[in-house]
Amino acid sequence: MAFDRVLTIMDELRENCPWDRKQTMDSLRHLTIEETYELSDAILEKDLNEIKKELGDVLLHLVFYARIASETGDFDITDVMDSLCKKLVDRHPHIYGEAQADTEEQVKQNWEQLKIKEGNKSVLGGVPGSLPALVKSMRIQEKARGAGFDWEDREQVWDKVREEIDEFRAEFKAGAVHDTERAESEFGDVLFSLVNYARFVDINPETALERTNKKFITRFQYIETKAKELGKSLKDMTLAEMDVFWNEAKTLKK
Structure with missing residues (x-):
């Protein structure tokens, strides 16, 4: 199975790779946050191939944390999945119990x-x-x-x-x-x-704001490109001149 292969590779890296051997939960934390944001970017861009790759990176981190915890006997990946299954069943009594929830x-x-x-x-x-x-x-x-x-x-x-x-x-x-x-x-x-x-x-306000951020970046970079084509820096251009290119950028396909 593919998941078993991931676990096997993780074990081999943890035992043989100097970088992987050195990592702790604390050292991985900021990297995990970065990977999550990269996945978020791929989702916003609707880039399915990139989403697939970023999901793999996030999965790697989940497996890595579980491997580290298994070394101290606290828990392993099976415990993580068992805990998740229990929570999903417990939190959905309308599916696995007698509770009612139609909406x-x-x-x-x-x-x-x-x-x-x-x-x-x-x-x-x-x-x-x-x-x-x-x-x-x-x-x-x-x-x-x-x-x-x-x-x-x-x-x-x-x-x-x-x-x-x-x-x-x-x-x-x-x-x-x-x-x-x-x-x-x-x-x-x-x-x-x-x-x-x-x-x-x-x-979703986070998604809405991030889309606006990306839109602004694209339009501003268009102004920079046009300025460069004219042999100018933005500091040499008037706001009116920049507005012309800004409005051009707004008409381009997003």
Whole structure:
């Protein structure tokens, strides 16, 4: 089997390769994060061949952690998979038990209630502290919704967005010296409310922002290319000149 071959190769590398022998869970951690982001990029680009390769890299890291833990007798890859299977069965009583869940929302609510029964002190306890802030805000709101704490409709959320924007703008009234810390807090409220609205209209804010980042990069690099063709640097160009190329870039196939 292919998975058995992966395990065999991992064992051989751990025993014979100086680099692989040296690695610890701590040393692999930042590399795992990097691989996860590379997988995310491939998914955004809809590059299936690259997705396949990046999934392999992520799988390598999972196998690597399990191999390291097996050396100290804490757990091995079989324990990892057994634990996963148990959790999946336990968290889906509507499939493997007597519970009822006919909608996605009911499944999410059951999931959060089960996690509380398993020992989580808070519905929000399962949100990793090291998540990027935008992703974290989305997960916090999803979990709160799973516990029944949410707005009733999206118009209420949009009213909240406008309220938060007005409060942020009020920090910059003409002639007033703004309080940076307070302004930052108000800006955070604006972002949080926008994430909330995005959730209500089925938009993933992290994906949306990253697509805009990529779009900006593509258009800005187009300006750089055109400037180079003219023998100019961006510093030598006026904003009006750059705007011409920016608008050209907007018409190109994405």
